[in-house]
Amino acid sequence: RIEHELLMAAYPTLTAGGYAASANNVAAMPSVHLGFTVLPMIAMGNFMPRTRLTAWIYGLTMLLAITYLGEHYAVDGIVGAGMAYAAWIVVGKLAKGES
Numbered sequence: 001r002i003e004h005e006l007l008m009a010a011y012p013t014l015t016a017g018g019y020a021a022s023a024n025n026v027a028a029m030p031s032v033h034l035g036f037t038v039l040p041m042i043a044m045g046n047f048m049p050r051t052r053l054t055a056w057i058y059g060l061t062m063l064l065a066i067t068y069l070g071e072h073y074a075v076d077g078i079v080g081a082g083m084a085y086a087a088w089i090v091v092g093k094l095a096k097g098e099s
Contacts, residue, residue, distance in 0.1 A: 031072045031080035037062040038084040 041055035059081070066072045072080075 029076045031076040034077040035080040035084040038081045
């Protein structure tokens with residue numbers, strides 16, 4: 001985790017205690033960060049088609065950021081995005097009264 005390394009370099013005693021108390025490297029599946037990024041991406045693409053490219057750039061940037069910063073594995077983000085898309089489809093069908 002890059003931010004952990006930077007904080008340890010700047011504030012070693014402060015960071016070490018807090019990180020040791022809350023670190024859990026496997027509790028991030030799926031990524032809610034990317035799931036909550038994908039929902040507005042879908043909405044933007046459906047309701048404002050001219051913003052579709054911007055939405056995709058935003059989503060891909062978020063995936064790269066959470067992976068690079070060590071908050072998630074790429075698969076966490078992909079699964080989070082897939083679950084958000086599936087939720088969008090299910091809620092859309094329920095709103096239309098479909099089964």
